Amino acid sequence: MLTRREFIRTAALFALAPRILAEREREVWVNDVHSQLNRTRVRELLVPRTRDELAEIVRSASQKGLPISISGCRHSMGGQQFAADSICVDTRSLGRVISFDQERGLIEVEAGIQWPELIRTYLDAQRDNAKQWGIAQKQTGADTFTLGGSLSSNVHGRGLEMKPLISNIESFTLINADGKSIRCSRDENNELFRLAIGGYGLFGLIGSVTLWLVPRQKLRRIVEIIRAGDLPKRFEERIAENFLYGDFQFSVDEKSPDFLQRGVFSCYQPIDKHEPIVAKKELRDDDWLDLLRLSYTDREKAFQRYSDYYLSTSGQTYWSDTSQLSAYLPNYAKKLRDQIGGEESSLIITEIYVPRDALSNFLAEAAELLHSNRTIVIYGTVRLIEKDDESFLAWAKQPYACVIFNLLTVHTPGGIEASARSFRGLIDLAIARGGSYYLTYHKFAKPEQVMACYPQFKQFLDLKRKYDPAERFQSDWYRYYRKLFASS
Numbered sequence: 001m002l003t004r005r006e007f008i009r010t011a012a013l014f015a016l017a018p019r020i021l022a023e024r025e026r027e028v029w030v031n032d033v034h035s036q037l038n039r040t041r042v043r044e045l046l047v048p049r050t051r052d053e054l055a056e057i058v059r060s061a062s063q064k065g066l067p068i069s070i071s072g073c074r075h076s077m078g079g080q081q082f083a084a085d086s087i088c089v090d091t092r093s094l095g096r097v098i099s100f101d102q103e104r105g106l107i108e109v110e111a112g113i114q115w116p117e118l119i120r121t122y123l124d125a126q127r128d129n130a131k132q133w134g135i136a137q138k139q140t141g142a143d144t145f146t147l148g149g150s151l152s153s154n155v156h157g158r159g160l161e162m163k164p165l166i167s168n169i170e171s172f173t174l175i176n177a178d179g180k181s182i183r184c185s186r187d188e189n190n191e192l193f194r195l196a197i198g199g200y201g202l203f204g205l206i207g208s209v210t211l212w213l214v215p216r217q218k219l220r221r222i223v224e225i226i227r228a229g230d231l232p233k234r235f236e237e238r239i240a241e242n243f244l245y246g247d248f249q250f251s252v253d254e255k256s257p258d259f260l261q262r263g264v265f266s267c268y269q270p271i272d273k274h275e276p277i278v279a280k281k282e283l284r285d286d287d288w289l290d291l292l293r294l295s296y297t298d299r300e301k302a303f304q305r306y307s308d309y310y311l312s313t314s315g316q317t318y319w320s321d322t323s324q325l326s327a328y329l330p331n332y333a334k335k336l337r338d339q340i341g342g343e344e345s346s347l348i349i350t351e352i353y354v355p356r357d358a359l360s361n362f363l364a365e366a367a368e369l370l371h372s373n374r375t376i377v378i379y380g381t382v383r384l385i386e387k388d389d390e391s392f393l394a395w396a397k398q399p400y401a402c403v404i405f406n407l408l409t410v411h412t413p414g415g416i417e418a419s420a421r422s423f424r425g426l427i428d429l430a431i432a433r434g435g436s437y438y439l440t441y442h443k444f445a446k447p448e449q450v451m452a453c454y455p456q457f458k459q460f461l462d463l464k465r466k467y468d469p470a471e472r473f474q475s476d477w478y479r480y481y482r483k484l485f486a487s488s
């Protein structure tokens with residue numbers, strides 16, 4: 001979502017320039033949405049409305065020898081979507097559905113489209129059909145993600161037996177450093193297909209994406225409160241019973257023995273297509289903010305409220321795609337500060353991967369670590385992922401349990417370092433168990449942790465320069481790792 005200032009600026013620019021819109025006179029600052037800790041000054045913010053304009057931006061930047069950074073909805077938190085003094089391309093106006101093959105369940109969309117618009121469009125197109133298609137997975141926790149940003153981070157949802165998003169991608173078009181649009185798939189330009197998915201915008205501008213849809217299904221949510229020690233077994237049992245989606249939201253009450261040890265286990269089971277969809281209770285943005293406020297102020301009560309709410313929805317029925325939509329308020333940090341005061345702060349996420357049989361033991365040690373570091377966890381979840389055997393910078397190196405922590409981070413050097421220290425501690429616990437972590441959320445990992453988890457990183461950077469020798473596509477994230485690996 002554009003900030004009010006950006007919106008006014010962009011609207012004015014739309015009026016002034018019929019094609020490419022640029023801010024040339026004043027300083028342009030951009031930031032990530034969730035942590036608000038990546039404030040960056042860019043040379044220009046361009047809002048192209050067509051894929052031809054995208055190509056024109058690349059050609060023009062090449063002529064001027066300027067770097068380009070690419071941003072979608074700005075949810076990454078490691079500076080992947082911005083580069084200081086670059087031309088920053090905001091892709092969100094490229095939001096159309098290009099074609100929908102209802103025979104094969106293939107949908108081609110512009111890369112700036114966000115999940116709600118994609119879902120709305122295909123639902124409208126097949127309203128009266130007996131057999132309908134839907135997305136297999138999207139991120140949980142928010143909806144305002146672009147498809148381009150989702151591909152570039154190779155995201156995942158809460159599927160119980162799913163690989164990351166690459167498994168749902170048929171092809172995409174990429175505007176390369178020469179300004180040419182090329183098609184990448186498993187059969188064409190395969191190396192680029194494997195590099196750009198999960199490649200954080202370093203190989204070109206994704207213009208369009210063709211996504212495999214899956215048959216939409218009706219599902220029943222079944223909720224129970226269980227202990228983390230039973231989780232691996234319960235996940236297995238749910239999979240054996242053909243449940244499709246599920247996660248475990250753990251207690252974040254650090255004063256309780258249940259801290260990371262007890263949680264709300266919600267899973268989704270296919271039901272007969274004739275059953276009605278009945279989901280009377282749902283979490284709206286305000287309810288979500290209320291729960292978040294409780295997590296800041298009274299984590300015991302927050303878990304109780306969350307558990308009661310979820311248990312009360314057990315048995316409700318949903319569609320497989322729309323059940324993945326989530327409430328989220330982009331300005332949650334400010335709203336909470338207005339309500340409860342305190343220092344400027346926000347949440348930084350981390351996602352840690354551990355072999356599934358090491359999950360309980362990891363959670364127990366993670367609880368000790370977070371205790372001793374006095375770290376406040378505002379919410380956290382466990383999900384599953386299957387091995388990704390396609391993308392170059394694959395994070396799902398084996399079937400893992402994925403543990404997500406949202407840490408309260410005070411916006412002071414000390415506050416940020418405190419969260420970074422806990423993230424590094426959690427990564428060490430994962431590495432000790434053959435696990436890993438997600439590159440999307442921060443770049444706090446120590447160099448040796450990056451190399452242990454992503455031994456292919458140096459080769460990834462070499463391949464970036466093979467495809468983009470002039471380093472047209474850059475980000476602060478890229479610059480950081482370029483320097484790190486140059487000195488290693």
Ligand SMILES: Cc1cc2nc3c(=O)[nH]c(=O)nc-3n(C[C@H](O)[C@H](O)[C@H](O)COP(=O)(O)OP(=O)(O)OC[C@H]3O[C@@H](n4cnc5c(N)ncnc54)[C@H](O)[C@@H]3O)c2cc1C
Nearest residue numbers: 072073074075076080140146148149152155156200201206
């Ligand atoms: C609250 C929250 C919940 C989240 N939940 C999940 C989750 O459940 N699962 C998960 O996997 N991730 C999750 N994420 C992470 C999120 O999926 C990624 O950060 C994703 O990249 C965000 O998409 P975006 O549109 O905001 O992209 P941005 O953050 O704007 O960009 C991300 C990357 O994509 C590149 N990019 C964007 N568009 C293009 C394009 N058209 N061409 C080439 N490169 C492009 C950018 O350069 C950048 O490197 C979550 C993040 C938040 C803040």
